[in-house]
Amino acid sequence: MNDRQPTSAAVVGPPGREARPALEIAVTSAAGAVVARDGGADRVELCTALELGGVTPAQGLVEAVVTVGIPAHVLVRCRPGDFVYDEDEIATMIREVRAVVASGARGVVVGALGPDGMLDIATIARLRSAARDVRADVEVTVHRAIDHAADPIAAAATLPTLGVTRVLTSGGAATAPQGLATITRMVAAAGPVxxxxxxxxxxxxxxxxxxxxxAAVHLSAKRLVAGRGTRASRVPMGVAGEDTHLATDPAVVAAARAAVDAVR
Structure with missing residues (x-):
C-alpha cells in the first residue's frame, strides 16, 4: 500500500526552479483507485464512460472508491456531447454534486459553456455552491469544457472570480503536449487557480x-483489457469493442510517479 501523504497542490521548489506537480489519475473503478493509490498518485478523478470523455459515476461506485482511502474527485457530467446544458440537466448535476460530496468525495469536477462559446459562469457558480453547501472545504475543478471555449486563455482569466480550486485543460488542443504553449499562458491568466x-x-x-x-498532471494511465467470458454468438450492444474494457495500468502509474518525483 502507498504510504505517501496525498496532497492536492504542487510541491513548490526554490524560485527559478521547476515545481513538482501533483499526480492525478483518472479511474473508472475501485480497482483502478487501488492501483493509483498503491502506485503513489496524489488523488484520483473518478468517472465512468472514459471513452466518451467521462460522465457521472454511479453512487455505489463513488462510495466504493471513497473507501479506498485516496482523495477522490468525482466528475459530474450528466451526459456525453457538448457542454451547453438546459435547466433540467443543470438541476440533475446539482443533485449529483450534492450526492457525491455527501458520500465523501474530496472534490467535484464540473463545467459548462454558453451557446456563445464562453464559460457558463452562472452554471459553474451554482454547481460550486451546491458542493460547498454540503461541505465547505470541498475542492472544485473546472473540467475540459474550457478546451471547447472560444478562447481558453480568456476563459482561464475568469476563473479566479468563481472561487474554484483548479482547471483541467489540454490547452484547447487534442492533447496537452500539443497545447503546451497555450497551457503556459493559461497558468499566467488563471492567477491563484x-x-x-x-x-x-x-x-x-x-x-x-x-x-x-x-500545479498537477492528469493521466488516464489506461490499458485495454479483453473480456473474460465467451459467447457463442456476437449480439451487438450498441458500441464497438464491447468485449473489452479499460483498466488502470500500474506500470504507467509507477512511471508517472517516478517522473513527478524526478522534478527538482
Missing part, C-alpha cells in the same frame, strides 16, 4: 509541464 494538464499526457511529458508551471 491551479492549472492541471491533461489529455494524452505521458510520463516523459512531466518535466515540460512542470517547467510550464502547472
Amino acid at each position: 491551479q492549472v492541471m494538464a491533461g489529455s494524452g499526457v505521458a510520463p516523459q511529458d512531466v518535466p515540460a509541464f512542470a517547467n510550464a508551471g502547472v
Whole structure:
C-alpha cells in the first residue's frame, strides 16, 4: 500500500526552479483507485464512460472508491456531447454534486459553456455552491469544457472570480503536449487557480509541464483489457469493442510517479 501523504497542490521548489506537480489519475473503478493509490498518485478523478470523455459515476461506485482511502474527485457530467446544458440537466448535476460530496468525495469536477462559446459562469457558480453547501472545504475543478471555449486563455482569466480550486485543460488542443504553449499562458491568466494538464499526457511529458508551471498532471494511465467470458454468438450492444474494457495500468502509474518525483 502507498504510504505517501496525498496532497492536492504542487510541491513548490526554490524560485527559478521547476515545481513538482501533483499526480492525478483518472479511474473508472475501485480497482483502478487501488492501483493509483498503491502506485503513489496524489488523488484520483473518478468517472465512468472514459471513452466518451467521462460522465457521472454511479453512487455505489463513488462510495466504493471513497473507501479506498485516496482523495477522490468525482466528475459530474450528466451526459456525453457538448457542454451547453438546459435547466433540467443543470438541476440533475446539482443533485449529483450534492450526492457525491455527501458520500465523501474530496472534490467535484464540473463545467459548462454558453451557446456563445464562453464559460457558463452562472452554471459553474451554482454547481460550486451546491458542493460547498454540503461541505465547505470541498475542492472544485473546472473540467475540459474550457478546451471547447472560444478562447481558453480568456476563459482561464475568469476563473479566479468563481472561487474554484483548479482547471483541467489540454490547452484547447487534442492533447496537452500539443497545447503546451497555450497551457503556459493559461497558468499566467488563471492567477491563484491551479492549472492541471491533461489529455494524452505521458510520463516523459512531466518535466515540460512542470517547467510550464502547472500545479498537477492528469493521466488516464489506461490499458485495454479483453473480456473474460465467451459467447457463442456476437449480439451487438450498441458500441464497438464491447468485449473489452479499460483498466488502470500500474506500470504507467509507477512511471508517472517516478517522473513527478524526478522534478527538482
